[in-house]
Amino acid sequence: xxxxxxxxxxxxxxxxxxxxxxxxxxxxxxxxxxxxxxxxxxxxxxxxxxxxxxxxxxxxxxxxxxxxxxxxxxxxxxxxxxxxxxxxxxxxxxxxxxxxxxxxxxxxxxxxxxxxxxxxxxxxxxxxxxxxxxxxxxxxxxxxxxxxxxxxxxxxxxxxxxxxxxxxxxxxxxxxxxxxxxxxxxxxxxxxxxxxxxxxxxxxxxxxxxxxxxxxxxxxxxxxx
Ligand code: E4P
Numbered sequence: 427x428x429x430x431x432x433x434x435x436x437x438x439x440x441x442x443x444x445x446x447x448x449x450x451x452x453x454x455x456x457x458x459x460x461x462x463x464x465x466x467x468x469x470x471x472x473x474x475x476x477x478x479x480x481x482x483x484x485x486x487x488x489x490x491x492x493x494x495x496x497x498x499x500x501x502x503x504x505x506x507x508x509x510x511x512x513x514x515x516x517x518x519x520x521x522x523x524x525x526x527x528x529x530x531x532x533x534x535x536x537x538x539x540x541x542x543x544x545x546x547x548x549x550x551x552x553x554x555x556x557x558x559x560x561x562x563x564x565x566x567x568x569x570x571x572x573x574x575x576x577x578x579x580x581x582x583x584x585x586x587x588x589x590x591x592x593x594x595x596x597x598x599x600x601x602x603x604x605x606x607x608x609x610x611x612x613x614x615x616x617x618x619x620x621x622x623x624x625x626x627x628x629x630x631x632x633x634x635x636x637x638x639x640x641x642x643x644x645x646x647x648x649x650x651x
Contacts, residue, residue: 428610450481485512491521527551558593
């Protein structure tokens, strides 16, 4: 399962790339708004940092299919043809997905709350489909189960569309989907760091160091003992 950062804060992205095995970055209009910066300025900085081959997902804003297509082409022109154009999975969006994927652009169907939407997005040629796990949970549904059903629909129909599960609020949601072998998850910085946070592990590592220092002296390692 690919692991992407769902954020546009450049300092956070840099830090996570330094320590964690990260495969790309996703943004949406609300995430860009939080950055408070010009969208193309921050996105270009992210693209330059992650490299031209890494996955970067950027959403269109227009409501009409024809405008989404023009906007999608512009996103790819500014940020590289490899950039995934995120299109909301509504009727106009399906029309835009068909057009952009036919032109060879990479498309991510976003704002997916139901397997029905995901099925249609796959048929429309989307490379990725992004179900909103936590938002589905908040509506009284089961975001993890919905994502697994979408995975099965794609597998059982031989569709090329991959999952990009999104909207996570805890590490358990991420782990259950990793166990199921879905294609990718995009996760906010706090939840990514939460995958590693464990005081028991930290204290075990500290105990190893303390025992070693008792043996050979404070600050010593296998380099100079
Ligand atoms: C990503 O594609 C989605 O836009 C995002 O994960 C939504 O997350 P949220 O529910 O935390 O806003």
